[in-house]
Amino acid sequence: MTSPLEKFAPLRNRRYALAIAEKIRKLYDQLKRRGIDEISIMHVCGTHEHTIVQFGIRSLLPRGIRLIAGPGCPVCIVPAKEIDEAVELALSGVRVYTYGDMYRVPGTRMSLAQAHSEGGDVRVVYSFSDAVRLAMKDTRESVFFAVGFETTAPTSAVYVVRRKIPRNLKLLVSYRLVVPAVRYVLSHEHELSGIIAPGHVSTIVGAGAWRFVAEEFRLPVVVAGFEAIDVLLAVMEILRQLRDGEAKVHNEYSRVVRWEGNTVAQRYTWQAYEAVDAAWRGIGVIEKSGLALRSEFREYDAREHYEINVGESVDVRPGCKCPEIILGRAVPTDCPYFMKACRPDRPLGPCMVSSEGTCAIWAKYGGWVELQEE
Numbered sequence: 001m002t003s004p005l006e007k008f009a010p011l012r013n014r015r016y017a018l019a020i021a022e023k024i025r026k027l028y029d030q031l032k033r034r035g036i037d038e039i040s041i042m043h044v045c046g047t048h049e050h051t052i053v054q055f056g057i058r059s060l061l062p063r064g065i066r067l068i069a070g071p072g073c074p075v076c077i078v079p080a081k082e083i084d085e086a087v088e089l090a091l092s093g094v095r096v097y098t099y100g101d102m103y104r105v106p107g108t109r110m111s112l113a114q115a116h117s118e119g120g121d122v123r124v125v126y127s128f129s130d131a132v133r134l135a136m137k138d139t140r141e142s143v144f145f146a147v148g149f150e151t152t153a154p155t156s157a158v159y160v161v162r163r164k165i166p167r168n169l170k171l172l173v174s175y176r177l178v179v180p181a182v183r184y185v186l187s188h189e190h191e192l193s194g195i196i197a198p199g200h201v202s203t204i205v206g207a208g209a210w211r212f213v214a215e216e217f218r219l220p221v222v223v224a225g226f227e228a229i230d231v232l233l234a235v236m237e238i239l240r241q242l243r244d245g246e247a248k249v250h251n252e253y254s255r256v257v258r259w260e261g262n263t264v265a266q267r268y269t270w271q272a273y274e275a276v277d278a279a280w281r282g283i284g285v286i287e288k289s290g291l292a293l294r295s296e297f298r299e300y301d302a303r304e305h306y307e308i309n310v311g312e313s314v315d316v317r318p319g320c321k322c323p324e325i326i327l328g329r330a331v332p333t334d335c336p337y338f339m340k341a342c343r344p345d346r347p348l349g350p351c352m353v354s355s356e357g358t359c360a361i362w363a364k365y366g367g368w369v370e371l372q373e374e
């Protein structure tokens with residue numbers, strides 16, 4: 001079997017990774033001598049999980065250090081009811097623009113892909129700008145399924161605030177915010193030793209947005225980039241802070257992330273949207289964790305414009321462990337369906353669809369192998 005270190009190329013990166021792994025081992029030994037031998041670090045980003053599994057980072061760490069995937073997949077957490085709304089619109093003749101990642105995510109009865117195969121008008125786009133461009137060319141009634149975290153909302157916000165949206169295009173807003181979700185996780189999980197904050201979201205919200213992790217929960221928090229070395233450096237910094245009794249925000253990704261974030265993007269987001277209590281798939285309502293269009297922009301709101309009746313929705317199929325996986329309480333191999341009834345080509349749950357879903361990542365790169373080797 002390939003050593004995880006062989007995935008680090010060029011050679012100088014491999015040497016660097018080895019040196020960091022060695023420092024992590026020494027820090028861990030120091031903590032262990034003080035009786036701290038279980039360290040659980042949560043990250044909240046599908047791309048971090050991708051890097052961790054692809055580069056076998058878990059297998060480079062001492063066994064007492066657990067890297068836990070938290071709520072980092074923006075399509076996995078959209079409640080089935082909101083997918084049902086998009087499906088309902090598509091089947092009623094309204095064109096639905098959606099991101100590719102959301103296309104196959106199952107709702108209660110079906111996904112948007114299935115709605116398309118049943119005659120619904122569904123188009124995959126790369127951005128809100130694409131939807132605007134297409135809606136301007138074709139005047140039929142259309143809806144943009146607006147999903148994503150803090151990183152995605154600013155683009156549509158610019159169009160909303162400038163009122164540059166064609167009359168035939170509405171927004172079905174399902175944006176969610178990672179920062180309140182991390183607060184929710186920390187309020188409910190008492191075993192965590194530190195947080196690796198997401199690089200993408202932090203470019204918008206800023207490293208300073210994570211100060212509450214250090215100040216209120218007394219935990220180290222490191223904003224990290226997406227190279228394997230970035231993740232290793234984040235783990236090392238968290239262990240260093242634990243050893244030295246510190247709880248601070250450390251910005252490892254300072255080549256991209258500023259303390260205050262992207263203030264222009266923030267300004268547009270809060271001009272167009274307000275924070276509302278919002279449901280997360282299979283988890284329930286998290287306070288102020290979603291966005292809704294402000295009242296002055298209701299004309300763009302698909303839920304105001306259309307009467308959408310979807311009836312009873314079902315977030316999670318019996319046996320699917322997506323909610324536990326999203327909260328970091330389980331891993332894909334805890335699910336009896338993983339790589340059996342549920343596979344990337346026929347997903348049962350949302351975590352097996354998106355490239356940021358933990359089940360899909362483990363299916364692609366074999367994340368369970370690392371655990372079996374322990």
Ligand code: SF4
Nearest residue numbers: 320321335342349359
């Ligand atoms: S393997 Fe499939 S059914 Fe199981 S938790 Fe993951 S998405 Fe859900």
